[in-house]
Every structure is written in structure tokens, then in C-alpha cells.
Amino acid sequence: MSDHEPLAVTADDRGDRIGVSAGGRDLAHYVYRPTDVTLESPRPYLSPVHTLAGSLVSLFRPHDHVWHKGIAWSLPVVGDENFWGGPTFVRGEGYVQLPNNGEQRHVSLDVAQADGAVTIAERLEWITQAGLRVFEEERTLRARVVDASTWEWGFETRMTAIAKEPIALGSPTTRGRDNAGYGGLFWRGPRSFTGGVVLSPAGDSGDDLRGTRAPWMGFRGTHDGDGAVSTVVIASHPENSAHPPPWFVRSEDFACLNPAPFFYEERVLAPGGVLHERYSVLVHDGPWNAADAGEAVARTLAWHGGAA
Numbered sequence: 001m002s003d004h005e006p007l008a009v010t011a012d013d014r015g016d017r018i019g020v021s022a023g024g025r026d027l028a029h030y031v032y033r034p035t036d037v038t039l040e041s042p043r044p045y046l047s048p049v050h051t052l053a054g055s056l057v058s059l060f061r062p063h064d065h066v067w068h069k070g071i072a073w074s075l076p077v078v079g080d081e082n083f084w085g086g087p088t089f090v091r092g093e094g095y096v097q098l099p100n101n102g103e104q105r106h107v108s109l110d111v112a113q114a115d116g117a118v119t120i121a122e123r124l125e126w127i128t129q130a131g132l133r134v135f136e137e138e139r140t141l142r143a144r145v146v147d148a149s150t151w152e153w154g155f156e157t158r159m160t161a162i163a164k165e166p167i168a169l170g171s172p173t174t175r176g177r178d179n180a181g182y183g184g185l186f187w188r189g190p191r192s193f194t195g196g197v198v199l200s201p202a203g204d205s206g207d208d209l210r211g212t213r214a215p216w217m218g219f220r221g222t223h224d225g226d227g228a229v230s231t232v233v234i235a236s237h238p239e240n241s242a243h244p245p246p247w248f249v250r251s252e253d254f255a256c257l258n259p260a261p262f263f264y265e266e267r268v269l270a271p272g273g274v275l276h277e278r279y280s281v282l283v284h285d286g287p288w289n290a291a292d293a294g295e296a297v298a299r300t301l302a303w304h305g306g307a308a
Helices: 290-304
Strands: 009-013 017-022 025-031 045-049 071-078 081-083 088-090 094-096 103-114 117-127 133-147 150-161 167-170 184-188 197-200 203-205 216-222 229-236 247-250 256-259 267-269 274-285
Touching: 009 103, 009 117, 009 133, 017 117, 025 133, 071 088, 071 150, 133 290, 150 290, 184 229, 184 274, 197 290, 216 247, 216 256, 216 290, 229 256, 229 290, 267 274, 274 290
Parallel strands: none
Antiparallel strands: 009 017, 017 025, 025 045, 045 071, 071 081, 071 167, 071 184, 088 094, 103 117, 117 133, 133 150, 150 274, 167 267, 184 256, 197 203, 197 216, 216 229, 229 274, 247 256
């Protein structure tokens, strides 16, 4: 494969998931009919996720946070509901397990293959544990090979509020927990990435970047076994409402990346209001530094017709 002739991505619908492959090797599974228990807020997720060379760059259902599922769109504060999984942070009480773990329920999807890429168009309903429908979502996912060592997972969502009352989207930080503004597109990295390097436009760093704003961030980690190094980068598209977003990132305890649009401020959607967010995830074989990652993001956004 040359940089000028990237591999074509193919898709295989397996009834509960779409297998995305290139060159005969699985890149990822998009599980659209999860079998998770209510406590884990069932929702579609991308897991396992591999590089083009086959290195695993995701973690599924870790014992410390069983609701972490590879890469997933997860929101912990949807009014009084939790579409993240596990306990809910309650001001003055801490984390409390409540009967409020909602579900993102698959309705339908269409899969198209063109120009060497796979596009998945999915419709979902967001339903509270009590059975109330609060959002209808149109989700578009796209997988393409960028070059001989990089592939991209594109994520776009349009969520329309259908509840009778306004809904506030927030985070544990907006509800009183300092520097815990997680929520949105969340990647959980493999165990061996713990202690790895967080990349941003400011350079190579670590947990100190949590809560800072940036148009993109990345994570460089080393694999057990063969000692290979891989890099995962998530870029926020310029049209997003909170661009550049604050980030929830961790390295010391475990590896994660999360552009978190509701980190510091809640966004209230009136009935009929629409939330539109778009991101690109780059999965790379090799040790990118911050400059490498920034150049890759610029090329990706230019390909999409945007700018960093």
C-alpha cells in the first residue's frame, strides 16, 4: 500500500454490530445492539479498536469503570438522568447509585461503501430508565484509511430534544465536582497505555491538561508484548458549539481522551432543540509527537473542508 493508494475499507453487518475492515484485517466493531445491563447505560460503542497493523488501542468494560466501552458517545448529566453508566454525582452527597441509567436504543441503520470508505447512518432513541423518550438522534459514522499507517473514525451526531420540558446537558463539574467535567465522545485506552503521553497543540504533557481547551488532543502509548507504540488523536470540528472544547484527559490512573463540551457549563435544550457535534478520531501506528499530530489533524480537517 502506498500513501497515494490507501486500502479500501469494507463493512460486514453481523446482526448486532458492523465489522469494519481493511486489507482483510478488522479495524473495529461498531456494536449497535449492546447487551449491557441497565446499570451500564446501554448504548452503541466502538470496540475493539485496532490500528492498521493490528495493535489493540481500546479497552472494553474495565473493572474500575465497567461502563467504559472502547469509544462511545456518553453523557452523564441529561437533566436528572444518566446516560453514562454507573452512579450519578449528587451535590453534597458524592456519587450515588440512582434508578436513572438511561439507554440509547438503536432504531435503524444504513451502511454504504463508496470511494474506499464506509459510512453508517443510524437512528436512535434516548430512553430514561423510567421509559421516557427524551431524544431522537441521527448519527453518522465514517471509516476511511488515511495513509499506510493511519485510519480515521468520523463521528457526527444530531440530537433532537423531544421531552416536554427543557433538558440541561452537563457534567459532574457543573453539578459540583471539581475538574471532573467528562461527557461526550469518550475513548478508554488499553491498560499498558497508563502513564503514557498526552499530546496537544501546546506540546507533550499529561494529566495537567485536564480541563484546558484545545481543538484536538492525542495520546501516545506503548503496548505490552511487542513494545509497539501507537497514537490516538481526537479532533473537534470547528462548527461544534464549544470549539475549542475543554478536555477530560487522564494518563496517570488510566488512559482516556474526551472532548467535553459541557465540562464547565450546562447547555439547555428546549423541546425541539438540536445538539450537533462532530469529531474525527485518528488511529496511528507509531509514535506521533504533538507537531506530527497537529499536522495530521490539519490534513484531516482540510480533507473534510474545515480548518483547525
